[in-house]
Amino acid sequence: MEPDYQKYRDIVDKAKDLPTLSSIVHRLNEMIRNPNTSAADIGLLIAQDVALAGTTLKLVNSAFYGLSQKVNSVTHAIVILGFKKVKNIALAASILNAFKNQNQTDFDYSGFWEHSIGTATASEILATALKSPYTDEAFISGLLHDQGKLILVQYFPDEFQKIRHLIADERITMQEAEQRVLGFDHSLIGTWLAEKWKFPEHLTLAIRMHHKPLMASQHSELIHLVHTADILCRALDIGNGGDPYICELNQQVWTQMNLSSERLDELLGKIMDSMKNVSEFLDLVRQ
Ligand SMILES: [Fe+2]
Ligand SMILES: [Fe+2]
Structure with missing residues (x-):
């Protein structure tokens, strides 16, 4: 249907x-x-x-x-x-x-923002390491990639409760649960908000494509950065990504980045270090 x-x-x-x-x-x-x-x-x-x-x-x-x-x-x-x-x-x-000041239901806002700020930081660190032309846009794109989840929690609360139960009962990822309940996921909801707010195209696409990075025909480098940063943060256990499972990192995206395991270790260390310096960002949403 x-x-x-x-x-x-x-x-x-x-x-x-x-x-x-x-x-x-x-x-x-x-x-x-x-x-x-x-x-x-x-x-x-x-x-x-x-x-x-x-x-x-x-x-x-x-x-x-x-x-x-x-x-x-x-x-x-x-x-x-x-x-x-x-x-x-x-x-x-x-x-x-x-x-700020959103405290709907028992959604873990603090964990959500920590995941978002972590993805922002990781996107910027990856962009810098790869000498990407998107170094200046990477942070904001990572920060907002999951914004659709905030809309889901606040505006579709019944569906959100069903999604939560499915994640727990069926042990599936948040996106899979969203697909089953809604027929689409938070990346599309986030895109509607990006369009309503007239975000620039690269940012809208990063939000829309972060879970299907190979389908982007434009700004694909930025989308690949955010896709990878998102999963690295999940792997590093930074914040709360909405479910206890780590989505699969797209192998083609990863191969294209051409990062050795030593280089990856170094970048993961940098991401963890810079998370010590993000309290001002977190304070803004916690006030
Ligand atoms: Fe997501
Ligand atoms: Fe995410």
Whole structure:
């Protein structure tokens, strides 16, 4: 039977209490595409939203970025970290803010965000190690890859309870359980939210394809990074991925990355180390 996509998509599209993204974030996305935009233009725009600017600076100055000097303005942050990175930090700040204070049911929000931040960190570390052109986008893509789960918990609570029971009773992965109950999984729900929020295409695709990395015809390198980072975090037991099972790492993706076991060990060590420096990110959603 064909799943009733429209019924569920309508719930997401019409949800009134769904977090809204600051209009500044939408303008940032537009400005970044314009080659004439200067660091000062971006700094001025972010500074218009005091809360967003404050959170962005808090993250920029967090141990995660390990800067040797304190950064006091968004323009200064752009000079040091670059346009794309600061834009993505501002986007992360606004999304973490939008999702804070959610305490629906007995869902493990803390574990969810730890898994998301772990995947973000691992995506960035992998991107850097592989000299990927997606180094600046990797963190935000990893951070949001499972955002559909938040919608599932909040807007489809009955289905979510069925999914939980199936995971426990049948010992299957969360995606398999979602497929059985809904006919689709959280990657599609996350895509609806990405489209509603007008995320850039690479980010929308990373959310949509993270469980079927070979099906992407565009931005496949970014999708492969997030797919691999997700599974590495599960293997390292970082946070809670929604079920006790580790999905299979796509062999073709893994072979293409061409990482020796020594190199992999080194990267896993780096991921564990950088997880010690993400408390500012976690604090944002725990407040
Ligand atoms: Fe997922
Ligand atoms: Fe995940």
